[in-house]
Amino acid sequence: MTDKRFTGSFVGVKPLQQGRLLRYLQTILPALSSQKIRGDNSLSALKFLFSTQGRVTRLPFILFVVGLNLILTGSYFLIQTYFPKEDMMRYGLALSIPAFVTFITLWPAFAVTVKRLHDVNWSAFPALGLFIPIVVGIAGTSFISFQNFDTDQFVAAHQKVSWVTSISSYYVYALLLVLSLVKGTKGQNRYGSDPLSKGGGAEAAF
Known part of the structure; x- marks a missing residue:
């Protein structure tokens, strides 16, 4: 039976591949089945992400945004702690992998965070803080890359950038914690209808 929630098409993607992609998105985002956008259409995976x-509600927010941040934070920690820094090129390449994942998932994480803020009847303004560690990290790394540092100077400068980035990340962690704990507004609010208004699913308690 055709899932009527997914009626769009992707340019350049064959119908069979479209079906596989959509089924995959539904698999990794299982809590979306009863979510609503403004109470009009079922919240598809693409709308959820973008x-x-x-x-x-809290459950899909925790599964996607909080889970993604835990994975990326753990990756950065492991690389910075255990990866040998003698070879600056390989060290920089290793750091570029989670950095690239952070870059391509930044908007989806921002979009989901905004919708979670809407669920508690808050504006999108606090979600702008998600960009602070990214801006600090890019600016600091760019500055270091244009300097003629030896290995020790490179490591010392990179540690300073990491320290500043970590401080700015505390705001992000605090925001994620608050949004993971605070319940959404019951019933209609200024951003739309209650995603749980028609109930059901394991996420009903969230």
Whole structure:
């Protein structure tokens, strides 16, 4: 039976591949089945990832945004702690992997965070803090790359950038914690209808 929630198409992707992609998105985002955007259409995976309209409950927010941040933070920690820094090129390449993942998932993480803020009837403004560690990290790394540092100077400068980035990350962690704990507004609010208004699913308690 055709899932009517997914009626769009992707340019350059064959119908069979479209179906596989959509089934994959539904698999990794299982809590989306009863979510709504403004109470009009079922919240598809693509809208969940890219739209800032509507509301989402705590469970999909925790599964995607909090889970993603835990994975990326753990990756950075392991690389910075255990990866040998004698070879600056390989060390920089290792750091570029989680950095690239952070870059391509930044908007989806922002969009989902905005919808979680909407669920508690808050504006999107606090979600802008998600960009602070990214801006600090890119600016600091770019500055270091243009300097003629030896290995010790490179490591010392990189540690300073990491320290500043870590401090700015505390705001992000605090925001994620608050949004993981605070319940959404019951019923309609200024951002749309209650995603749980029609109930059901394991996420009903969230």
